[in-house]
Every structure is written in C-alpha cells, then in structure tokens.
Amino acid sequence: MTAPHSADQPLDDLDQAILDQLAAVLTRLDPPPPDLDDRVRLVLALDDVDRDVARLREEHLVGAVRGTERTRTLTFDAESRTVMITIVDRPDGLVRIDGWLAPGAAVRVELRHPAPDPSQTVESDASGRFVLDGVPHGLAQVVVHPARGEHAPQVVTPALTL
C-alpha cells in the first residue's frame, strides 16, 4: 500500500489547492507592480520589430530637492546607444525629462504614452541632449529614432512610470 502523501502519486485536487494557496500567498508578500500588465501592453504596441532594446543599467533616486521636487536618474544601455534620463517632478504636478544620448547625435526622440494619448517628440542637439517638459505622470516609453539616412534600428526603453 502506498502512503497517502507519497511523492510518486499523481497530483490531486488537494495538491492543486495547496499550490494555488501558495501562489496567492506569494503574490500577497511580493506583488508585481500594479501597472505591470499595462507596461507590457505599451511596449508591445510598437509594431516595428527592427528595434534595439535598451536595458536598465542603473537608477538613482536623488530624493526630494527643495521639498517639492523629486529627481530620478535612469540609465539604459542598448547595443547602439546609451540613453540617460533625469526625471524631475515639477511643483505643478507635471514632469520634466532631461535626456542625453551617447554617442551624441541630432535625432528624433519620442516619448510614447498608452493609447489614446499622443506621443511627444523632440529633437536632440548634436551632443545628444534633449528636454521633454510638461509631461504628465503615468506610463511612458522613450523611443530614439535613427538619424535621417542612417540605417540603424530604433532604440526603445522599457515602459517607465513617471
């Protein structure tokens, strides 16, 4: 006779119940960000597959400056470029983004938001600096387009919560 809790028996409904309970407990203890599904949806909505995905290398929280401003610096590395952005909370509830591309180039930089909000687009200067000001809080993704005539993929960051 086999013991009731033998390792060799097939999974039954009680095993299933234990594992389901464990999944619920793990989610309670270490929940994914509430907007994780939305972030994935935002980045997957870009149809172009010729992309160079930038990965987060470091994040610095500079903290509350003068009481009302919070500043974060994020660095993303892609194969072709590094994208560094500083996100400053403005006192009026909007956000300013100071960005820098390396290697520097005058290119189109797009900030995408979830549909139906339109993208914001600016041009970087020759040294790769750009500013996006008056940006609302929420999800956004930075897309760096190749220079005109340049045969290079777009550089895309993951979706960020501003």
Next chain:
Amino acid sequence: MSNVPVDRAGASLDRAARLGERLERARAGDRDALDEVVRELNPLLWRVARAQGLALEEAADVVQTTWLELVRGLHTIRSSSALTAWLVTTTRRESWRVRGLTQRQTPHDAATLESSPDPDPGPAELLLSEERDRALWQHVARLPERCRALLRIVAHVDRPDYTVVAEALGMPRGSIGPTRGRCLAKLREMLAADSTWSPT
C-alpha cells in the same frame, strides 16, 4: 467557504488548453489574445525575475524585455508548454544580464539588499491576515532551499507544464514532473499535521 471549485486538476487542464488557443491567435497577429497571454503569465515571469535576486524596478524591466523578445520569436513557439518554458528561460537569462550590469556598476547599492528572494518572517506575519496563510508560509519556510525555489515558481504554473518548467529552471527531471514530487509531498505532510491549516 462553500464555493470552492470541485475539480481543480481539471480546471488547470482547461487553463492550459485556453493558453494554447490564445497563443495560436497571438501568432496570427491577434493583439487581444497576446494581451491575455501576458496577463496570464506575468505573475510567473515576475516570480522568476525576483527569484534571481532582482530589485523591483529591475524585475519589471526584465519582464518587459522578455515579452519584447517573445514577439520577435513568436513564430517559432508551437505549444503552450513550449511558450512557458521559453518565457522562464528567457526571463532568467535577462535577469542574469541585468544583474551582471548592476553589480558591475553599483556593487553596494541598496537594491541588492532589498532583493532577498524570500521576504523575512516579520513582514510576512503582518501581510498575511489569515491564519491558514501564515501556517502555509511557516511550513514552506521549513523546507530545504531547493524545494522553496522550486515550489515558488511551480505555484504559478499550470500543472501540466511542471516538467518543462523544471527543465527551464535547470532542475533535475526527476525532482518534479507528472507526479507530486518530494517537495510537495513533504509540504503536504506537514500541513496535514497542522491543525491551524485547512485546505479551504
């Protein structure tokens, strides 16, 4: 509680079949189907990334990068089991890459302290309001680390995918699979002996 599903194993099989069907539609270019696959499997990807010791923001990025990679390779993935295994493998590889980058750049960053894969017992007691949840968590904490690592991931996987997920995690084939396995058998034995735990 009275409204407990009576046939959980059957429900799990249904979930796997549904996932396979959505994968099929996603491959044909159906965005809504892809969204549903994302919603279904994001908890698993999150758990895998966190188990690799990533901080919150790093783990969120790895999950996104993994899905972007998936869209590029979607045409090569033919079944829901293959999808789950592919996602687990890619999430781990992406996590290693990010961890390598952050450790080289910021060796003493607070992020590495935050990233202990198991929350310590203090917060768990506070966050789990139900006695049966606290009981389960205490018993899980008594299992060997290898068992905890396995069950943490397997809990988020449809049961027919056990074997492929174990392989994707680099665990020996015999340690899980279609049978209950030693880790779950041990946990079940401890729970059965605990009067503060009940299955529902």
